[in-house]
Amino acid sequence: MAKIKFTLNNKQVEIEKSPTARLLDILREDFDFTGVKEGCGEGECGACAVLINDQIVNSCIVPLGTVEGKNIVTIEGFSKTKRHEVLRNAFEEEGAVQCGFCTPGMLIASESLLNKNPHPTDEEIKIGLSGNLCRCTGYNMIIKAVKSASKKGDGLW
Amino acid sequence: MKNLTPKTLKETLILLNEGDYKILAGGTDLMIQNRAWSNTLPKFNKDILLVFNLPELKYITLEDDCLHIGSTMTLEELLYHKLTPKLLVEAIKIMASPAIRNMATLGGNIGNASPAGDSLPVLYILNAIVVIESIERTRELPIEDLIIGPGKKTIQKNEIIKEIKIPMSNFTSIRFDKVGGRKADAISKISFAGVAKVKNNTIQDFRVSFGAVGPTVVRNKELEANVIGLTVDDMKVNIQEILNEFGNFIRPIDDQRSNKEYRKTVAINLLKSFILSL
Amino acid sequence: MKDISSSVRKVDSIIKMSGVAQYVDDIKISGMLYAKTVRSTKVKAIIKNIIIPELPSGYHTVDHSDIPGKNVVSIIFDDMPVFAEKEVKYYGEPIMLVVGEDKDVITDIISNIEIEYQEQTPVFEKIKSAINYHFVKGDSNKAFKNAKKIIKYDYETGYQEQLYIEPQGMIGEIENNKVTLTGSIQCPYYVKNAVKVVLDANDDEVRVKQAVVGGAFGGKEEFPSLMACELAVALRKIKKPIKLIYEREEDMQVTTKRHPAWIHMEAAINEFNEIDGLTAKAAIDAGASIGLSGVVLARALIASTGAYTIENIEVDGDVFLTNTVPNGAFRGFGAPQMLFAVEMFIHHIAKELDIDPLELRLKYLAKQGDATSTRGKFRDPIIMNDMIKKAMEMSDYKNKVKAYEEEGTYKGIGMSWFLHGCGFTGSGEADHIKALVKLEKGADDKVTILIAAVDMGQGIQTTMKKIVSHILNIPLDQIIYNKPDTDLVPDSGPTVASRTIMIVGGLVARAAKQLKEKWEDGKQIVVSERYKQPEYIKWDEDNFIGDAYPAYSWGVNIVEVEVCPVTYQVTLVGIWSVYDVGKAIDERIVMGQADGGILQGVGYGYLEVMRNENGRIVHKNVTDYIIPTTGDTPPMETFLIDNPYPLGPYGAKGAGELTLVGGAPAVALAIENAINKKVTRIPVTPEYIMELMKNG
Ligand SMILES: Cc1cc2nc3c(=O)[nH]c(=O)nc-3n(C[C@H](O)[C@H](O)[C@H](O)COP(=O)(O)OP(=O)(O)OC[C@H]3O[C@@H](n4cnc5c(N)ncnc54)[C@H](O)[C@@H]3O)c2cc1C
Ligand code: FES
Numbered sequence A: 001m002a003k004i005k006f007t008l009n010n011k012q013v014e015i016e017k018s019p020t021a022r023l024l025d026i027l028r029e030d031f032d033f034t035g036v037k038e039g040c041g042e043g044e045c046g047a048c049a050v051l052i053n054d055q056i057v058n059s060c061i062v063p064l065g066t067v068e069g070k071n072i073v074t075i076e077g078f079s080k081t082k083r084h085e086v087l088r089n090a091f092e093e094e095g096a097v098q099c100g101f102c103t104p105g106m107l108i109a110s111e112s113l114l115n116k117n118p119h120p121t122d123e124e125i126k127i128g129l130s131g132n133l134c135r136c137t138g139y140n141m142i143i144k145a146v147k148s149a150s151k152k153g154d155g156l157w
Numbered sequence B: 001m002k003n004l005t006p007k008t009l010k011e012t013l014i015l016l017n018e019g020d021y022k023i024l025a026g027g028t029d030l031m032i033q034n035r036a037w038s039n040t041l042p043k044f045n046k047d048i049l050l051v052f053n054l055p056e057l058k059y060i061t062l063e064d065d066c067l068h069i070g071s072t073m074t075l076e077e078l079l080y081h082k083l084t085p086k087l088l089v090e091a092i093k094i095m096a097s098p099a100i101r102n103m104a105t106l107g108g109n110i111g112n113a114s115p116a117g118d119s120l121p122v123l124y125i126l127n128a129i130v131v132i133e134s135i136e137r138t139r140e141l142p143i144e145d146l147i148i149g150p151g152k153k154t155i156q157k158n159e160i161i162k163e164i165k166i167p168m169s170n171f172t173s174i175r176f177d178k179v180g181g182r183k184a185d186a187i188s189k190i191s192f193a194g195v196a197k198v199k200n201n202t203i204q205d206f207r208v209s210f211g212a213v214g215p216t217v218v219r220n221k222e223l224e225a226n227v228i229g230l231t232v233d234d235m236k237v238n239i240q241e242i243l244n245e246f247g248n249f250i251r252p253i254d255d256q257r258s259n260k261e262y263r264k265t266v267a268i269n270l271l272k273s274f275i276l277s278l
Numbered sequence C: 001m002k003d004i005s006s007s008v009r010k011v012d013s014i015i016k017m018s019g020v021a022q023y024v025d026d027i028k029i030s031g032m033l034y035a036k037t038v039r040s041t042k043v044k045a046i047i048k049n050i051i052i053p054e055l056p057s058g059y060h061t062v063d064h065s066d067i068p069g070k071n072v073v074s075i076i077f078d079d080m081p082v083f084a085e086k087e088v089k090y091y092g093e094p095i096m097l098v099v100g101e102d103k104d105v106i107t108d109i110i111s112n113i114e115i116e117y118q119e120q121t122p123v124f125e126k127i128k129s130a131i132n133y134h135f136v137k138g139d140s141n142k143a144f145k146n147a148k149k150i151i152k153y154d155y156e157t158g159y160q161e162q163l164y165i166e167p168q169g170m171i172g173e174i175e176n177n178k179v180t181l182t183g184s185i186q187c188p189y190y191v192k193n194a195v196k197v198v199l200d201a202n203d204d205e206v207r208v209k210q211a212v213v214g215g216a217f218g219g220k221e222e223f224p225s226l227m228a229c230e231l232a233v234a235l236r237k238i239k240k241p242i243k244l245i246y247e248r249e250e251d252m253q254v255t256t257k258r259h260p261a262w263i264h265m266e267a268a269i270n271e272f273n274e275i276d277g278l279t280a281k282a283a284i285d286a287g288a289s290i291g292l293s294g295v296v297l298a299r300a301l302i303a304s305t306g307a308y309t310i311e312n313i314e315v316d317g318d319v320f321l322t323n324t325v326p327n328g329a330f331r332g333f334g335a336p337q338m339l340f341a342v343e344m345f346i347h348h349i350a351k352e353l354d355i356d357p358l359e360l361r362l363k364y365l366a367k368q369g370d371a372t373s374t375r376g377k378f379r380d381p382i383i384m385n386d387m388i389k390k391a392m393e394m395s396d397y398k399n400k401v402k403a404y405e406e407e408g409t410y411k412g413i414g415m416s417w418f419l420h421g422c423g424f425t426g427s428g429e430a431d432h433i434k435a436l437v438k439l440e441k442g443a444d445d446k447v448t449i450l451i452a453a454v455d456m457g458q459g460i461q462t463t464m465k466k467i468v469s470h471i472l473n474i475p476l477d478q479i480i481y482n483k484p485d486t487d488l489v490p491d492s493g494p495t496v497a498s499r500t501i502m503i504v505g506g507l508v509a510r511a512a513k514q515l516k517e518k519w520e521d522g523k524q525i526v527v528s529e530r531y532k533q534p535e536y537i538k539w540d541e542d543n544f545i546g547d548a549y550p551a552y553s554w555g556v557n558i559v560e561v562e563v564c565p566v567t568y569q570v571t572l573v574g575i576w577s578v579y580d581v582g583k584a585i586d587e588r589i590v591m592g593q594a595d596g597g598i599l600q601g602v603g604y605g606y607l608e609v610m611r612n613e614n615g616r617i618v619h620k621n622v623t624d625y626i627i628p629t630t631g632d633t634p635p636m637e638t639f640l641i642d643n644p645y646p647l648g649p650y651g652a653k654g655a656g657e658l659t660l661v662g663g664a665p666a667v668a669l670a671i672e673n674a675i676n677k678k679v680t681r682i683p684v685t686p687e688y689i690m691e692l693m694k695n696g
């Protein structure tokens, strides 16, 4: 057990847990951020993606102890931002959401990508989202949505 | 369980010296290998030391013609760093996914000692030296002497991988090929790394290595030495013989990802394609 | 008013994008316990004895002895027990649940349960036929007797895993003596009916609700009934809320998959190089229980001439039982296996006869008025000629296919033609389902759609509302369509077989028209409609004679690839599709189905490897079972051609499965074109390509 402090969706939080606990479990069970999904538990699908210091990680394999002092944003926190609004509109307009289980992770991956590269090419989008599996959409509309968000949200990233 | 998050390297070394700990860096191998039912703790059979955030292990510097990479540098940090050798960048580019690369460390890829670890073929042919530290001493080992089998390393339980040293060299050709089950985010069925220096149509340096075709990365310095001094044309004329010689050392296995015939054939094809590109 | 096809924003996107949509694992009930399944570690064995350690208070085991009713999961073929009793027939078969509050304690209990088995010799070969179907059209015997040449090929298809990104899950509680289950499910009434049998319960003692479903693809058609039955027994015993969520590896090892299939094709060629007769003999591997396999086989067999009309055919097929995980529903339902064989075979015939495949195919392409494989009739217009033309233009097929035949280009292009029967096979709709839908208008003039259809991503919530909105001329937000709850909605049938828009949507449209006629502002009105089979549709279930489906959707897929001569890896270069789904209720939604379906179909054809070795699934996690990522996805272009079906709402037919079934043959043909070798099995992996290029 250890006391671990970090920022979660813009709030300072502290929790006493084993440092090897999966960040995913802490977010879903202790903080009730169930927008973070578990699709595989093996780092492969990206459904559990969150941002740590603006970068995407898969929370199912992040040990809690490594987030000490860091800034974590889940889909719940991200959804309150202007950038999410731009991405959200683009995803809706392109039809990029089907069952929605991959969607929080896809949006986090898009945010992380646009953070690094505000004007990605199709190829760069594909690389940026390559760790997020979607079984419904065939990705086509997701790729288009990210592209369109990067245009419409010019200056935001 | 005493799972600890030491704040300094010194503290880490002291702990390592006193107890029996497993070092956990990014956790992208360990957290999965030990995963358990959701919302229960991963089932480690040892106490854990989290070293991911140790400031003393996060650096990349160029000194004395040698690149020094701190062991907890993440793959993503290395991918975007201007000092990272181009060949290593080539390998990292097609490793895992951005989310994994943000956590996965270079030290962890070595520490995991998987024959499919994608940085390894590159580190082998760049003659990387692994710097290992304990409370008592610092020692240096060529990477091929550190990794001796799948998951097996000649590293003591009180030691930590501190850094990876890569001597700077110049090549006229570099190549990294990864053959995975798909275009992105896949474990290698075979990987190949090659570097060469050709001057006046003569081979001055030639190194190749293969991943996932044996218990460890396959590199054969003797065979490499045999081609040094040959002209590129000679090499191409004798290519079949060279391929056969290397082929003798490639003894892959069947597993869920591929089969031995495929692995062997493609490993040789990749070598051939590299030689023909010189 | 806008054309119904013009797209609207999906009604459920916002909650999904902000992370507030509640999937089953997101639901928490206070005092909730967790359940985990104890499974067989043997492939085939007699259970001699089970020793359960002393349980801490608050912890329970639940097994067959706790079942008040019948120990069977009723689906179509009631041959799967809820909990194994005396024997186990596959690795991972459920034996009992362990239930309690603390997951670590549960894990500990499970590791201390000792099960003594007496192992028996398992069957993995195709020797135990459980179902055989056989039918003929015309006189194929004569055709084969008079044949100038007989061409024979064998085709083989592997497993495919649905790999919905949300694993299977169910949560339940007892509410006033009623067992209430909420799950990630496609078919609320399948679940309810199965649970009633197991609990020996009355209709008002079981309630089933849908949680937001994170993908299904058929995988949540019949399988959730098993989990629901287990959980219901536990709920009755323990009387506390319980959650049962599968972990990914568990899900991949024990849930149903697409049946591996072996298909033998023979063609009788006459002196004019015509296909005079055709025989198809199929075998599908059901795994350890029959379940839906007979229905899967039927759909496969009926598709045995694909998009073509062949006068004389003989079709035969078996469902084989083996000691492996039971297989079941998966988008396409038997058709993908058969359409792969048909499309390859017609190309292979053309090659053997040295005829241009396109010419041969066009000659046999089905036309309106032709007899179907089961002597039914293609009653509605078939516009495949236009569709093929369009697809070939979009992709520059003709030029490419010729250019790529040259040795050494390692490029290829392949085109598949296909159809998909909409709705249940045969008389299922009329005899078994008898769908009922209701619309309820409140005093506030809001209209509630009461149906059991589940939105699992395919957009039914949006399209159903659109239908009602268009007919009643009221805005979408005046219409309510909640996730189905069997206490509130009538049984409009399962969400399967591309039937939802055409059949259920058709009924909803009729109900809406009824409501329109009766409309009075401020008044409560309820209307309902029940399915009636059109008179002219006749089906003889025993002999496979008649109209197997009321309507067919049609499609053309073209896939272009490059094969790397060094690594034999395949790169998808482009995908072009043209579909006739009657009329799209929402164009963008159909396009979404198209993109997702084709990538799943193409993945089945070249990428997705799953094997079992000695009865165990080898590719049992997402690392080893490879599905396409963004990196594998090529540019895709889809075109829809309207061809309204008179009985569908606004002319709509089925679209969900159609978009998958042609993917595998298209990519396999593209690879064939690239390497100039005959491909006879899928997935066409690099390992297989190497084998073909070296030997074949
Ligand atoms: C989805 C996914 C995809 C992946 N794809 C790839 C891929 O394409 N290519 C590839 O090569 N790998 C891949 N991996 C594996 C993994 O990401 C890499 O091996 C990574 O580099 C491991 O680093 P880590 O810091 O996470 O290691 P950890 O899991 O923290 O540790 C791995 C091992 O190294 C030891 N170790 C770590 N740091 C040290 C140290 N400083 N001193 C001594 N021992 C140490 C640990 O004790 C442990 O035995 C993938 C993993 C996942 C989950
Ligand atoms: S649940 Fe974390 S990557 Fe799949």
Ligand code: FES
Residues within 6 Å of the ligand: A096, A097, A098, A099, A100, A101, A102, A103, A133, A134, A135, A136, A137, C165, C214, C215, C457
């Ligand atoms: S929308 Fe269902 S997995 Fe992506």
